[in-house]
Amino acid sequence: MRAPSTTALLVVDVQNDFCSGGALSVPHGERVVPLINAIQAQYDIIVVTQDWHPADHASFASQHPGRTIFDTVDMPYGPQVLWPDHCVMGSHGAALHEDLDVTRAQLVLRKGSHRGVDSYSALLEADRATRTGLDGWLTSRGVTEVHVCGLATDFCVAWTALDARRFGIAAAVIEEACRAIDLEGSLARAWSEMTAAGVRRLASADILAA
Ligand code: VGL
Numbered sequence: 001m002r003a004p005s006t007t008a009l010l011v012v013d014v015q016n017d018f019c020s021g022g023a024l025s026v027p028h029g030e031r032v033v034p035l036i037n038a039i040q041a042q043y044d045i046i047v048v049t050q051d052w053h054p055a056d057h058a059s060f061a062s063q064h065p066g067r068t069i070f071d072t073v074d075m076p077y078g079p080q081v082l083w084p085d086h087c088v089m090g091s092h093g094a095a096l097h098e099d100l101d102v103t104r105a106q107l108v109l110r111k112g113s114h115r116g117v118d119s120y121s122a123l124l125e126a127d128r129a130t131r132t133g134l135d136g137w138l139t140s141r142g143v144t145e146v147h148v149c150g151l152a153t154d155f156c157v158a159w160t161a162l163d164a165r166r167f168g169i170a171a172a173v174i175e176e177a178c179r180a181i182d183l184e185g186s187l188a189r190a191w192s193e194m195t196a197a198g199v200r201r202l203a204s205a206d207i208l209a210a
């Protein structure tokens, strides 16, 4: 199925730190790469995102003395999970996986660069108010639907798909082209929220079928 030119593929955070051996490795994260490379051929509009944090980012447990990784703390904008230091701007961990094909990506969007605010979503930061600008980029190109893939299903993929719905953009997640962190039921919760918001599940076979 060749996607219409009003549908964009969003490739979320396929970075070394989310792959095996990385600082915040998603189990088998790198296995999404060949499938994402294959499905890109079906899309005219491709956006690649990178989690891109300063070294003292507020989502890092290292910035919260007495707290440990995967604790939740209260930030001015709400609860925040504390992560190992990851995707520090300019580091090898923040680089895209070397086998990810980005030849046809028109936009590489970096997010999470404000020290005090996280941004799982490629559209809205965790304060739920600051826009990355991707909504405008998509709508000014006539995009009315996004297909989301990458890492991690239950965080950056889910938040991106949910925010697309908030901006009135149709959204689907290509399930086999994602992998999850699955922290205390976060994957099941993400899917129930996505289903309730009208985010569809797509099988890669449907996309790859001629
Ligand atoms: C992500 C946790 C922290 C993700 C990014 O890409 O899903 N998860 N930062």
Ligand code: ZN
Pocket (backbone or CB within 6 Å): 051, 053, 059, 086, 087, 112
């Ligand atoms: Zn992050």
